[in-house]
Amino acid sequence: MQRTVYGQSPPPLHHPVPQHVSTVPQLRSPPPPVSQPQSQGYDGSPYQQQQQGRAPSTGANMFGQYGNFMNEPAAQLASQFGQTAFRQGQEILEQNVKGWFKFGELKPYFNVTNFYVVNKLFLVLFPWRHKPWSRKQAGQEGWYLPPRDDINSPDMYIPVMSVVTYIFLQTLIAGLRGKFQPELFGYIASTALAVVFFEILGLYLGCYFLSVSNQSLLDLVAYSGYKFVGVIVTISIAEIMNGGKGTGGWVGWMVFLYTFLANSLFLMRSLKYVLLPENMGDARGPMHTMQTDTRKTKNQRTQFLFFYSYVVQLFFMWILSRP
Template sequence: MADPTAQMGLHMGKSAFDAGQQYLESNMNRWVNVASLKHYFNVSNSYVVSKLRLVLFPWWHRPWSRTQHLSHNGGQDFGVYAPPREDINSPDMYIPLMALVTYILFSTLLAGLRRTFHPELFGLTATTALVVVFLEIAIIRLAMYLLSINNESQLLDLVAYSGYKFVGVILTLLLSEIANRGGGSGGWVGWGVFIYTFAANGFFLLRSLKYVLLPDTSPNTNSGQAYTASRSHRQRRTQFLFIYSFPLQFLFMWILTRDSVPTAVLTGSK
């Protein structure tokens, strides 16, 4: 016969876990729609490989428009974007999240290979990456307010697109380290790889975000998410699209790829 005390403890533990999970979900929904987030993690292995190829070699990709499925709700038909596993043009958050974690781990690994690793470096690298991410999200939020973009799905799309830069950053660090034989990300090779990955990322964002910031507003469109924007709004959004895709991405990618082992850390480790 099972111990009644153990059964009671197990029951109380399960009740506490369920209550905690319910509390967490209810509070998370205040800030973000968890159901909407699941859409961005609906990926497959083939999608991940194809998406990485697209991010690094976007030059000849056609078309850039996203696939929509016809949905029927409340007596009306409207378009719903297909999940990433069904559409390579759909943004996801799996690759950006994995790339962010890989960047932090890989940067500290390179420091270890150069024999400049210090425990504080891990925290500094993670802090730098997270500051870049949150700063970019803050810029996106401000831009959405100024450009009158109120759709939550568009915000999540922009957040997802902001993370693809880490793919190019990791490739830059890797190839530079190999070419420079542990000499860091400088030199002609380092700058050459950086310029290429920056240009590829900028071109990818420019073409992809066109359908987020400048959706089709023609009378023949069947998208329920398309909206009418005035000519002045479209001009401002076009300007933001260019500034975000190139000058801002150049700054953020340069910060992430520069040799950033702080002198104070190295001095303290001697």
């Protein structure tokens, strides 16, 4: 029993209050059913359970790993190195190519007119009475006039068109004979280009060994292409006169002989300014050895010019004129 002190109220009675903690479980949606492959059945094996629980990889994840590759310092360094190497290679290529072909000087070779083309074709086929053969120069600088102003100037229009015409003519004749095949275009074009290539290579090497320093490679290319004019005339006339027998008949051989001699004389007279310049015989100085060397060099160049104009042209024109 509690004692009651006089003047004080007894303390209130405290009863323990029961506390009930209720835990509400969190509701979760069941996982979506995993679609099974139709080709294979599900047998409940651990391997299949592992495959079902694996998260599929998407293209976005792969792009996230490698998408920023170009922003890496190593990739930027490689890109700069590639650009520098490409620029240096381009400069080296331009320097080497410009030593052989001067593309800035190619345009005057196509500066022709209809009057020039007709007269030039007539000159190639009938060079017997043409005079003079020297090229015209512009002023005192020594620049030669373009083809439209000088018929003796070489051009690239007639050689290029002659090569194209030769390819189509040979293909047309093969089609008329029933021997056309798609591969024939490549074969004829390869033969024509190979003839031009080896001819220019031999002519350029001959000029190199003979110390001819005033030649232009574009001039040599132009002169090597004029033979196709005679070859086209030979093939056309022989095909018409021989009734599809080609150059095998006597008419074909007569036309071939004429066009060969005309082309040889044309080259012999035209290339004279390249291999036999007019000031070559001017030996300066009193020494007799210089005159002897000049005479010897002139004889060598004359022999080389004759060999190129007749022997080489006979061989290549015979190859191109074959059916």
